[in-house]
Amino acid sequence: MASPKKKLQGLVAATITPMTEHGEINFSVIGQYVDYLVEEQGVKNIFVNGTTGEGLSLSVSERRQVAEEWVAKGRNKLDQVVIHVGALSLKDSQELARHAAEIGADGIAVIAPFFLKPRNKDILINFLKEVATAAPALPFYYYHIPALTGVKIRAEELLDGIQDKIPTFQGLKFSDTDLLDFGQCVDQNRQQQFAFLFGVDEQLLSALVMGATGAVGSTYNYMGKKTNQMLEAFERKDFSSALNHQFCIQRFINFVLKLGR
Ligand SMILES: CC(=O)N[C@@H]([C@@H](O)[C@H](O)[C@H](O)CO)[C@@H](O)CC(=O)C(=O)O
Numbered sequence: 204m205a206s207p208k209k210k211l212q213g214l215v216a217a218t219i220t221p222m223t224e225h226g227e228i229n230f231s232v233i234g235q236y237v238d239y240l241v242e243e244q245g246v247k248n249i250f251v252n253g254t255t256g257e258g259l260s261l262s263v264s265e266r267r268q269v270a271e272e273w274v275a276k277g278r279n280k281l282d283q284v285v286i287h288v289g290a291l292s293l294k295d296s297q298e299l300a301r302h303a304a305e306i307g308a309d310g311i312a313v314i315a316p317f318f319l320k321p322r323n324k325d326i327l328i329n330f331l332k333e334v335a336t337a338a339p340a341l342p343f344y345y346y347h348i349p350a351l352t353g354v355k356i357r358a359e360e361l362l363d364g365i366q367d368k369i370p371t372f373q374g375l376k377f378s379d380t381d382l383l384d385f386g387q388c389v390d391q392n393r394q395q396q397f398a399f400l401f402g403v404d405e406q407l408l409s410a411l412v413m414g415a416t417g418a419v420g421s422t423y424n425y426m427g428k429k430t431n432q433m434l435e436a437f438e439r440k441d442f443s444s445a446l447n448h449q450f451c452i453q454r455f456i457n458f459v460l461k462l463g464r
């Protein structure tokens with residue numbers, strides 16, 4: 204079974220894919236971006252080609268190049284680089300998974316196919332398994348984001364017995380506000396060493412209470428430092444400070460949401 208060099212925990216920045224004004228990927232800034240995350244935000248894990256990185260709007264070739272650049276520039280600086288390899292085409296997804304393994308990524312993540320959607324858990328698991336099998340030495344994370352995929356299969360249901368089907372399964376990236384589902388994922392898998400990564404940055408404190416082991420999100424690109432302060436306060440059981448940090452983060456996100464995105 205694949206096991207990560209260490210469990211993915213703490214903050215994981217869902218990286219933006221930098222573009223030029225001509226719509227080409229701007230590889231030249233990725234090195235500086237890594238340094239900024241590490242030095243200014245205290246964030247040493249990244250999630251590449253996800254929602255924030257607009258991976259599903261890039262070609263397979265672009266996704267490969269973006270992944271390569273982040274892995275190369277992050278070497279000896281970042282702790283873990285997880286590549287999102289989900290795609291509507293199983294073959295594209297497998298190619299991206301194999302490629303992630305070849306370039307030395309630390310893990311892969313996959314969302315549910317969202318056009319012709321899996322009707323039930325077994326169909327979804329079979330798709331995920333086919334992708335995971337293409338990179339048998341890489342930790343595998345399921346990326347649950349039902350509001351965008353429209354796939355409403357509960358994460359709790361999906362996780363039930365998942366390692367029997369996908370031995371490389373290491374964790375869940377949970378981008379949803381259903382804390383009953385999230386809490387039950389944690390509660391029912393206490394014997395496992397899964398990573399439970401929450402993906403709704405404005406509600407992270409609630410998820411920490413439920414047992415989140417880390418978080419993947421867009422705001423950790425620029426509010427990583429602030430969110431790390433919240434994690435530290437939570438760790439030392441200073442819940443009043445943790446709540447103040449979360450409210451501050453919420454005020455910012457609320458402001459941005461009202462601007463429209
Ligand atoms: C729908 C969405 O973009 N959600 C973000 C959040 O970080 C989100 O931007 C944040 O909570 C603010 O609403 C992440 O869950 C997405 C993410 O991790 C990714 O880019 O793959």
